[in-house]
Amino acid sequence: MATIRALFARSRALRSAAGGSGSSTQTWLNLGAFATGGDAKQEACWTDLKNAELAVSNTVEAAQRQPDVVDWDRWEGLIAHKDILRHMKQTYDANIAMIEKAAAAEGDSSHLESHWELYEAARQNCKQATRTVNKIVADGSKALWLSQNNPPVWKVDTNEWLESDQYWQAFVEKHGMYSQSGDAPDPEAPAVVEANKASWNSRMVKFNERTDTPMLYEYMHHLPAWEYYDINRKQFFEHMSYFLLRTGDDFRHFPDLPPWQWLTHLEDQRFKEFAVTQRRREKRQLERVARFEPDDFGTGEEHTGEETHMAMLTSEKHAAEQTLANLMGNFCFLCDPLVPVQSRFQLQYILSKCGHDKNGGARVLSLGDDVNALFVLPAGAAVDAPMASPLECFHNMMEHYRILGMRINPSYATRVENQVELIHQRGPNWLKLKNETVLESYLRRMRRDDPLRADFEDYAQQLRERIAGAKELPPEEWERAIASVEERAMEDALAVRKMEGAKHDKNAHKLAEMDLQQLIDDGHLLVVDPATGATVTNAGEVAAALK
Secondary structure (H helix, E strand, O other): OHHHHHHHHHHHHHHHHHOOOOOHHHHHHOOHHHHOOOOHHHHHHHHHHHHHHHHHHHHHHHHHOOOOOOOHHHHHHHOOOHHHHHHHHHHHHHHHHHHHHHHHOOOOOHHHHOOOHHHHHHHHHHHHHHHHHHHHHHHHHHHHHHHHHOOOHHHOOOOOOOOOOHHHHHHHHHHHHHOOOOOOOOOOOHHHHHHHHHHHHHHHHHHHOOOOOOHHHHHHHHOOHHHHHHHOHHHHHHHHHHHHHHHOOOHHHOOOOOOHHHHHHHHHHHHHHHHHHHHHHHHHHHHHOOOOOOOOOOOOOOOOOHHHHHHHHHHHHHHHHHHHHHHHHOOOOOOOOOEEEOOHHHHHHHHHHOOOOOOOOOEEEEOOOOOOOEEEEOOOOOOOOOOOOHHHHHHHHHHHHHHHOOOOOHHHHHHHHHHHHHHHOOOOOOOOOOOOOHHHHHHHHOOOOOOOHHHHHHHHHHHHHHHHOOEEEOHHHHHHHHHHHHHHHHHHHHHHHHHHHHHOHHHHHHHHHOOHHHHHHOOOOOEEOOOOOOEEOOHHHHHHHHO
16 A cells, blocks of 8 residues: 555656646656666766757757848948849859759758868858958058048148158158159159169179279188189189199199299299290290280280180090090000000100110010000019109100101290199109009099099909909010001001091081181291191191191
8 A cells, every 4th residue: 555655756747847837848857856866877868868958959949030132222232343242142052942953852962961171161261351352451441541530741840840740751752852843753663663673783784893993802812712712713724723733632622822942933923924925925026026926826916815725624624535545445544654655756765765675674565456556564664663754754755746747836835834834833643653553552542433543443454454464575576566566556546536537527627718828928827737747837638638
């Protein structure tokens, strides 16, 4: 009986808590007090149930609520550009119709849940454009207000606040000064601004230019070394050449301030060369009674000598490359202590110099039938044998030219002698160190990043292999071997001359058109027949040979 009373009391309490007049949702939500009786799992289920019911309610209410629409009539009264407004309305209607069609379509709608990042990016761009438009409208309103409230120019008192207010100062300068004169240009016009920039650039270029008479020469003693050499290119060439010849070091170690001993020595060498050149030019000028006479290097009256020096360097570079190719092709380069010979005269001269006729001991080697040279190993030759000095080498070269009957221009000979004298300043190790071969010294001095280093290392390897497999010739075969070598060497030299003549065909025609005969008669040009060694004095024969 007690149990039945308890059940009736519980039922009456439930009906009282639920209420008969509320909605069904409120009716069962009031049961939360009974569902949360201390059981954690039961409370979690009750919470999930309430959240699901809340989501359903929100969805139903959103479906019943009318969406906000754009009031196009209102915007049509505010926007003056009707064509822009019409285009915006058509775009909006088309997008809304497309969205509604996609939402009402039946079937799989998973594609509608992706690629919304494009929509979000478009919304952000629209917001940024709206902020920009608002800023432009605000700035325009301020500018219109200032323009509307600007007083006339005649009311502006420049004695009170004009100097402290930059805005009104620019206003008076533009509207009160330039606008009153029709000829005065507007200082803020783009053309005037560009003209001012161009004039400023031209003035700065005039101040810093690298010509003969720049304004910057007045401040030469304040310039650093690199800018001094940037202006005085001729001095830079002389100082760099002196540094390379005297030290044999890399150009990257060129000092910012050369020692004063170098500069004075350089002046002495320049005077020595000038004395020879000027003496010869003075003699020709007095003989011809000429107002001006170029020097032996061809420097004109209005030239500074840079063109002639550049032409001379180019010619020497080409000659050095051609000579180097000829020597390396016959393994005659860096083959010390072997002495290469290509003619009977050279062989006899080397044997007489080393005393083979009296003491003997000299050996003649052949590096192969494809090498157009024989190699003489003098008696007593060794790696640590004393070497000739640079000046001795220069005098031997001039003696060789004298024996061949070749005349060297005295000015050019003096220039070469000065360069050799600089190399002589290095001391006894001017070419190589003690117990070091010339080949090893050459590779040691060559830079590691030189693009030709790999080729020279390959040549050095082949040269060592050829010397290791060299064949010694007995004295009775020397004459026959040197005759064959001399014939092949002359054929190679003739082929090279023809090839060079074909490359410089235009120069040959130019020389033929000039007064070649006059140059030969005056002694400025000496032509020797390589076959007979006789001097050629006919300009026609010279021109035909050049072709």
